[in-house]
Amino acid sequence: MPEPRSTAYDSKIESNVIFTRFDAALNWVHKNSLWPMPMGLACCAIELMATAASRFDIARFGAEVMRFSPRQCDVMIVAGTVTYKMALAVKRIYEQMPEPKWVIAMGACASTGGMYRSYAVLQGIDQLLPVDVYVSGCPPRPEALLAGLMKLQEKISGERSFRNQKPELVERFEAALP
Amino acid sequence: MTCEEALASLEKSLGEKIQNKTEFRGETTYTIPAANLREIAKFCRDELSFDYLIDITSIDNSSEEPRFEIVYELYSVSLGAHLRLKLRVSEAAGSVDTVSDIWPTANWHEREIYDMMGIKFDGHPDLRRILMWDGYPFFPLRKEFPLEGLPSEVPDVAFTKATPLEGGPFVTRPSTATAKDREPRARPPQL
Numbered sequence: 211m212p213e214p215r216s217t218a219y220d221s222k223i224e225s226n227v228i229f230t231r232f233d234a235a236l237n238w239v240h241k242n243s244l245w246p247m248p249m250g251l252a253c254c255a256i257e258l259m260a261t262a263a264s265r266f267d268i269a270r271f272g273a274e275v276m277r278f279s280p281r282q283c284d285v286m287i288v289a290g291t292v293t294y295k296m297a298l299a300v301k302r303i304y305e306q307m308p309e310p311k312w313v314i315a316m317g318a319c320a321s322t323g324g325m326y327r328s329y330a331v332l333q334g335i336d337q338l339l340p341v342d343v344y345v346s347g348c349p350p351r352p353e354a355l356l357a358g359l360m361k362l363q364e365k366i367s368g369e370r371s372f373r374n375q376k377p378e379l380v381e382r383f384e385a386a387l388p
Numbered sequence: 389m390t391c392e393e394a395l396a397s398l399e400k401s402l403g404e405k406i407q408n409k410t411e412f413r414g415e416t417t418y419t420i421p422a423a424n425l426r427e428i429a430k431f432c433r434d435e436l437s438f439d440y441l442i443d444i445t446s447i448d449n450s451s452e453e454p455r456f457e458i459v460y461e462l463y464s465v466s467l468g469a470h471l472r473l474k475l476r477v478s479e480a481a482g483s484v485d486t487v488s489d490i491w492p493t494a495n496w497h498e499r500e501i502y503d504m505m506g507i508k509f510d511g512h513p514d515l516r517r518i519l520m521w522d523g524y525p526f527f528p529l530r531k532e533f534p535l536e537g538l539p540s541e542v543p544d545v546a547f548t549k550a551t552p553l554e555g556g557p558f559v560t561r562p563s564t565a566t567a568k569d570r571e572p573r574a575r576p577p578q579l
Contacts, residue, residue: 294548295521327551327558329528329537330520 236371240284240310241363242272247283247307249300252290254317254349261352271359280306285362286339287355291319292332301338310375312366314358315341318348391469394436401435402428417472422484425475429460429487438462438471441491446501450531454478456507460487483508504529521546 246268250258261268268274277283280303292300304313315335318324321344323333335341342365345358373380389397395416399406405428408419420428432438440463447457454476462471477484486509488494498509499518506527509515516522523542526533536551555574563570 294546295519298544298546323551327536327553327556329526329533329535329548329551331551333549333551 233370233372234367237367237369240371241366243275244271244273244285244312244359244362244366245275245277245283246273247280247286247303248276248278249286249288249303250290251288251292251296251300252319254289254320257349257352257355258287258289258316261355266352266356268356268359271356271363273359280304281308283307284310285312285314287314287316288320288335288339288341289316289349291324291326292335293330294332295330297332297335297338300335304339310371312342312362313339314343314345314355314362316345316355316358317350318346321346324348389437389467391464391467394438394464394467394469395471398428398431398436402431415470415472417474419474419476422475422477422481425473426485426487426490428473429490432462432471432473433490436464436471437466438464438469440465441487441493441497442470444487444494444497444501446505446507446529448505448529448531454481456505458484458501458507477507482506483510485510486512488512503527506530524548 248255248258260266262274262276273285280286284307286304286307288300304311313335315321319326319331320335321341323331325348327333332338343358343362345354347354350358398418399409402424405424406418406420410417410419418428442461442463443459444461445459447459449455449457456477456479458475458477460473462473463469464471475484484507486494486498488498488509489511495512495514496518498512499515501507502509502512502515503517503519504527517524520528521542523545525540526538528537534550535557536553537548539547539549541547557575558572559575560570560572561575
C-alpha cells in the first residue's frame, strides 16, 4: 500500500493541480468570457461599436462575442435612449437571456433618461432591469465602457455564484455536513 | 413657366378661394379654406408642377379659434420654387381632407399629425398612430399636454409615467446677454 502523500507536494502532479474555491473558479470563467447583448438604441451604440473594433478592442477583456440572440448572451449593454415604446421589448429580450446575466447601463440616457426629460423616454433602464454597472457620459468614450466592463468583472469575481445558481445543491451539501 | 407665372396662374384660376397671401424673403404663403384644399392641391401638382410635398406640419394656437393650423410645404423640381399653403381647422371640426392620394408622401406626415395633435384626415387609407402606440390615450404636442407627460398603460405593449422635472423645465430666455445668462436654467412657469 502506497504511503499517503500531500497532493501539493507530489512532484508528479504538482504543476497540474490548483487549489481554489469553486466559486472563484466559476467566477473566473464567467468574468473572462462575457458575451454581450448589444442593445444599441441610440448614439451610444456607435461608441459600443468603436469599443468592439480594433483600436479599443473589447476582445482584450473576453467580451468580443457580440451575440444578436439573447439566448447566447451573458451581459446586456443597454446603449442609448430607452423610449417607453421600446422599454418592454428591452425587458423581454433581457428575460430571454439565460442565467447568470448582468446589465450595463451605458451612458446618461440608459442610466437616468439623460437630457430627455420627456413624456416619451423611460427615466433609466433600472426601472425595469437590475443594473450592475452604470457608465457615465453622453455618449461615454470606449475607454469608459471598458472601465465599466472591468468594474463588472470585479463585481462578478466577488459573487457567490454556486450558491446563487444551485441553491438546492448547497442546501443538500450543508445538510450533509456534520 | 417661371415661379412668378405659376403663382399668377394660380391666383387667376383660384383667386377667389385664396383668403390671404403673404410674401417674405421670396417665400409665398397662401392661406386657403380647408374645404378647397384638395382642389387647390391638385391644381398645384398638375397645372403648376409642384410635384414634391416636402412636409406637412401642424400648429396648435391653443386659445385662438379655429384652434389648429396645418401647413403644407410644396416644392417644384422643374421650377425650383417653393410654395406654402396654410389652412385653419377648428377643434370641433377636427378633420381635414387627406392629400395622400395626391402626394403619396403625405400618408406618413398625416399619420404623424394625427398621432401628435389628434387632427383626423378624411379619406386617409391607414390613419393609425405612427410614433406612439395604438391605445396611447393622449396627443402629446397639444398645448395642454404637460412636458413631463401623463401616466398611461396598455398592458403588454407599453406604459408611461410622469417624468420628474427636478425644478425644471430647463428653458433659455431670449436675450442679447452673455451665454451665461442665456443658458438653459430651471424656470418653472409663473402660474
